[in-house]
Each structure stands twice: as structure tokens, then as C-alpha cells.
Amino acid sequence: MLHQKKVLIFLSLFFILFFGCINENDLTLEQRSYQLSKQIMCPICDAQTLDQSQSQLAKDMKITILNQLSEGKTNEQIRDFFVNRYGEEVLAYPPQKGLNIFLWIIPTTIFVTGVLIILNTYKNIKKRK
Known part of the structure; x- marks a missing residue:
């Protein structure tokens, strides 16, 4: 039981650190633009994000993202x-x-x-041996 608590604590800390460590202000405009293009779907493409699509609309949307970032808008805006x-x-x-x-x-x-x-299964198998 103690081992399971340690694993649970480790996984919790891992997820907190992994998902909470990126600050959008630390990234360049190009990096933020690329990050956003992976989060937004191309409206006319089947299951493709902007970074995957080669359509003209996707290219225009990527330019719009870069322009809005240059204007100082946040990712959320x-x-x-x-x-x-x-x-x-x-939204992807x-x-x-x-x-x-x-x-x-x-x-x-x-x-x-x-x-x-x-x-738990591994622990029980190990005890039986």
C-alpha cells in the first residue's frame, strides 16, 4: 500500500510539472505560432491541424496567428x-x-x-514466489 502511495504521488507530481512548466511568454513568436497551429484545426480539411494542412486557408490562418501574436494578443485571445x-x-x-x-x-x-x-498484480505475483 505504501508503494502504491509513492507511485501515485510520483505520477501526480509528474503531471503537475509536465503540464505546468511551459510559460507562453518564454517562447518566441514563431514558437507560439507553431504551438497554436497545432491546437487549431483546419476548417476545410479532414482531421488536420493547421500545422499539418497545406491548404490555402490553413496558410492564411497561420499568417493571421502570426499577425495577432505580433499585435501582442495572447494565445487564448x-x-x-x-x-x-x-x-x-x-479547436483540436x-x-x-x-x-x-x-x-x-x-x-x-x-x-x-x-x-x-x-x-498490485506484480506485487502479488512476486509474493507468491
Whole structure:
């Protein structure tokens, strides 16, 4: 049981550090533009983000992103601009609010539960030997 708590604490710290370590102000405009182009879907392409698409619309949208970044807009303001223009379907990742929060929590919970089950099974097999 103590080992499982250590693993759970380790995984929690890992996720906190991994997802909380990037500050958008530390990135160059080109890096932020590329980051945003991976988060926004091309409205006319099947399942392609802007960074994957070679369509003219995707190229225009990437230029718009770079122009808005040059104007000093935040990533969130730029995402909101495209959501207002094309709807929430333009986001590659569902927003982390409302019922969509479950889309973020459930996979993580399943992963952590799976790791704990594997560790517990391994521990029980090791005890039997």
C-alpha cells in the first residue's frame, strides 16, 4: 500500500510539472505560432491541424496567428478569435470546462488506475514466489 502511495504521488507530481512548466511568454513568436497551429484545426480539411494542412486557408490562418501574436494578443485571445469565427469544432482539443472536463479527467484516471492495477498484480505475483 505504501508503494502504491509513492507511485501515485510520483505520477501526480509528474503531471503537475509536465503540464505546468511551459510559460507562453518564454517562447518566441514563431514558437507560439507553431504551438497554436497545432491546437487549431483546419476548417476545410479532414482531421488536420493547421500545422499539418497545406491548404490555402490553413496558410492564411497561420499568417493571421502570426499577425495577432505580433499585435501582442495572447494565445487564448487568438483561440477565441478562431472559435468565434469557425465554432468550437476548430479547436483540436476540447476546452477544459463544463462537461468537457470529463474528457480530460477520465483518460488520466484510467491510466493511473491501470498503472496501480499492474503494480498490485506484480506485487502479488512476486509474493507468491
